[in-house]
Amino acid sequence: MIHGIRPLRALLAALPALLALTPAALAHGVSAAQRQVLVDGGPLAYLLSGALHMLTGYDHLLFLFGVVFFLTRFVDVVTFVTAFTLGHSITLIAATLLGITANAYLIDAVIALSVIYKGFENTDGFRRKLGVAPPDLLWMVFAFGLIHGFGLSTRLQELPLPEDGLVVRILAFNLGVELGQVAALTAMIVLIAGWRRTPSFQRFSRAANYGLMAIGVLLLLSQLHGYQHTVGDPENLSFNQEEHLHRHRDMDAAVRAAERDNLTAALPPADFHALGVAAADGATVTRDRAVLYARQAVDAMVERAIVEAHWLAAAVASAERRLRYNQPGWTVVLQQPQAADPARRELYVFLDTAGRYLAASHTGR
Structure with a gap:
């Protein structure tokens, strides 16, 4: 028991210092370089990105490490890995194709809980601490696979996904995830099998799983920390005034960025709270909702009097999720009536993932 408690206490004692890291430093979303590759890339780029995401997805790898830790028979490894693979493939493909998403920090927090759960189950915590039999492990692995797949989908949907060839690209990304998973599992199984032959395995296996729980706690707190500081409005999340003003400075920078993105005659952002029209809590912003909020x-x-009145009669040219100003959101493009201007100028309205107005700009001559 002592071997398990000491590492846990040491890691928990280090939590304050570790949480001083920014949420971005602890996140494992698609990197800026990968985003750019995927914007213009085909199925092969998505396959490679899926493999890379799995190989760098420490929370996914930690959960899998816990799953295979005590498995000694090849058939058991195949059974449990298949259940996990089936689960995350279902939600990765379905959620992305249907546009079902959620806050990435909250999903990653649940994934961190899966890491804690597996460490707790590996130390026989249900019987020793709770006095009950553990739930059926195969079904739990499948259920957590669904959550992990949803987490992968939220990351994938942060990209400006193309409409053409989307199904093929998603399937390629999922295949890449599977290939990355096979590579990671092969290394894990070889490592654990070699360690299992040494006397230290029995002495330190419990400590390793207590460490797994402690790392899961760290990941959980870091994701909740990120959620607290990136979601909601200043009033209900206790933003200080300096942070609130920083949001408005960001909007000014967003409009300047629009000019660099070939959008001339950028419009000044109106007051965020005056123009913001947010979706109901928990609601998914669909294309139709994005158009409604943009209107x-x-x-x-x-x-x-920020824009001319003829924009009220503008037709919606397109509305899609895109990465703008280094954050996911919606871009709704409205095309003004031919009678108003033969050049058919376009108005770009940018919304965040909740449907709140961020900024606008229009093309000009």
Whole structure:
């Protein structure tokens, strides 16, 4: 018992210092370089990205490490890995194709809980601590596979996914995840099998799983920390005034970025709270909702004389999820009536993932 408690206490004692790291440093989303590759890339780029994401996805790897830790028969390894693979493939493919998403920090927090759960189960915590039999492990691995796949989907949906060839790209990404998983599992099984032959395995196996739980706690706290500081509005998440002003400075920078993105005559951002129209808590912002919120933002901009009145009659040219200003969101493009201007200028309205207005710009001559 003592071998398990000491590492746990040491890791928990280090939590304050580790949490001083920014959430971005602890995140494992698709890197900026990978984003750019995937914007223009085909199925092969998505396959390679899927493999890379799994190989660098420490929370996925930690859970798999816990799953195979005590498995000695090849058939058991295949059975449990198949259940996990089936689970994460279902949600990765279905959620991405259907546009079902959620806050990435919260999903990753649940994934961290899966790491804690597996360490707890490996130390026989259900019987020793709770006095009950553990749930059926195969079904739990499948259930957590669903969550892990949803987490992969949220990361994938942060990209400006193309409409053409989307199914093929998602399937390629999923295949890449499987290939990365096979490579990682092969290394894990070889490592554990070699360690299992040494006397230290029995002495330190419990300590290793207590360490797994401690790392899971660290990941859980870091994801909740990230969620607290990146979601919601200043009032209900206790942002200080400096952070609140920083949000408005970011919007100014967003408009300047629009000019660099070939969007001339950038419009000044109106007051975020005055123009913002947010979706209900937990609601998924679909294309139709994004168009509705953009229309309401245009109404407010016309009322405040930020844009010309003819934009009220503009037709929606496109509306899609895109990465703008280094954050996922919606871009709704409205095309003004031919009668208003033969050049058919376009108005770009940018919304965050909750449907709140961020900024606008339009093409000009």
